[in-house]
Amino acid sequence: MSHFxxxxxxxxxxxxxxxxxxxxxxxxxxxxxxxxxLNPASVLEMxxxxxxxxxxxxxxxxxxxxxxxxxxxxxxxxxxxxxxxVFLVEKLGYQWHEVHYLAEQLEHIDSDDLVDRLEAFLxxxxxxxxxxxxxxKSGRMPATDAAPLSKAVVGKVYVIQSFADTDDAxxxxxxxxxxxxxxxxxxxxxxxxxxxxxxxxxxxALQLSEKVAGNILVTRP
Numbered sequence: 670m671s672h673f674x675x676x677x678x679x680x681x682x683x684x685x686x687x688x689x690x691x692x693x694x695x696x697x698x699x700x701x702x703x704x705x706x707l708n709p710a711s712v713l714e715m716x717x718x719x720x721x722x723x724x725x726x727x728x729x730x731x732x733x734x735x736x737x738x739x740x741x742x743x744x745x746x747x748x749x750x751x752x753x754x755v756f757l758v759e760k761l762g763y764q765w766h767e768v769h770y771l772a773e774q775l776e777h778i779d780s781d782d783l784v785d786r787l788e789a790f791l792x793x794x795x796x797x798x799x800x801x802x803x804x805x806k807s808g809r810m811p812a813t814d815a816a817p818l819s820k821a822v823v824g825k826v827y828v829i830q831s832f833a834d835t836d837d838a839x840x841x842x843x844x845x846x847x848x849x850x851x852x853x854x855x856x857x858x859x860x861x862x863x864x865x866x867x868x869x870x871x872x873x874a875l876q877l878s879e880k881v882a883g884n885i886l887v888t889r890p
Contacts, residue, residue: 676777679746680705681715682724685735686743691833695732744808750776751797751804752787758798759791765798765849766840799840800831800850800886815886818856818866819879826855827887834884843885846875853890 684704688696698716702709716733719725724739735743753775757768785806788794795811796802802810815830829852832843843849847870857874858867864879877885 677715678719678722678724679742679777681712681719682735682739682743683746683750685725685733686740686747689734695730697731697733701733741808744804744810746776748804748806748808749778749784751801752784752791752794754797754799755791755794755803756787764844766837766844768798769835769837769840796831796850798850799835800829801835802831813888815888817883818854818868818877818885818887819859819864819882821856821859821866821887823856823859826853826890828853828890829885830888831886832884833886839881839884842881847871848885854887 681701684701685696688700688704698709698712701716702712705712716725716727719739720727723736724742726734726736728734750772753772754768757763757771758765763771794803802813804810813830817833818827821827829848829850831850832839848854852870855869856866857869860866864882866877866879866882868875868877
């Protein structure tokens with residue numbers, strides 16, 4: 670039971686870190702329950718346990734924040750997850766939309782030596798197959814100024830860096846459209862009516878919904 674409890678704790682720490690990164694306001698029990706698809710009462714109980722362990726802090730306004738120890742643990746989990754994704758795609762031939770669930774299982778193997786060897790074997794990659802930065806041993810990640818395509822300027826050329834959501838169905842869809850990290854795209858039009866975008870990719874015009882455009886993170890070349 671303690672083995673699975675440890676897995677749950679790691680999932681909570683990773684979720685809190687990712688929610689804070691999205692800058693969607695303060696993280697609270699409701700947002701965390703929605704993100705993890707869990708009952709708010711269950712989330713409240715786990716957050717209390719994490720507070721007792723010194724991994725999480727709850728402020729007077731009920732917002733949740735990782736402690737320094739909790740953030741260090743979250744970054745270590747993310748590091749393991751993203752390195753395993755690189756391994757599964759580059760060495761075992763999995764497609765980029767097939768590896769998230771497998772990496773979710775492998776990330777719980779808590780062995781610093783294994784992770785260090787894995788990183789060296791992969792020649793110290795900086796990004797995972799989805800373009801997300803991989804933390805180093807100290808928790809540092811490559812800096813990025815990526816922003817959602819939905820916030821981009823019409824007429825400008827951009828390069829896809831990563832994706833806000835790595836849901837398997839979304840990645841499969843993006844792959845079919847040839848929208849991957851490193852792909853150059855030009856924003857042709859942004860429709861205020863429904864928030865959709867028209868982009869030029871490999872000399873072809875594509876219409877992207879507001880949801881898809883919001884999940885594609887781009888930088889200027």
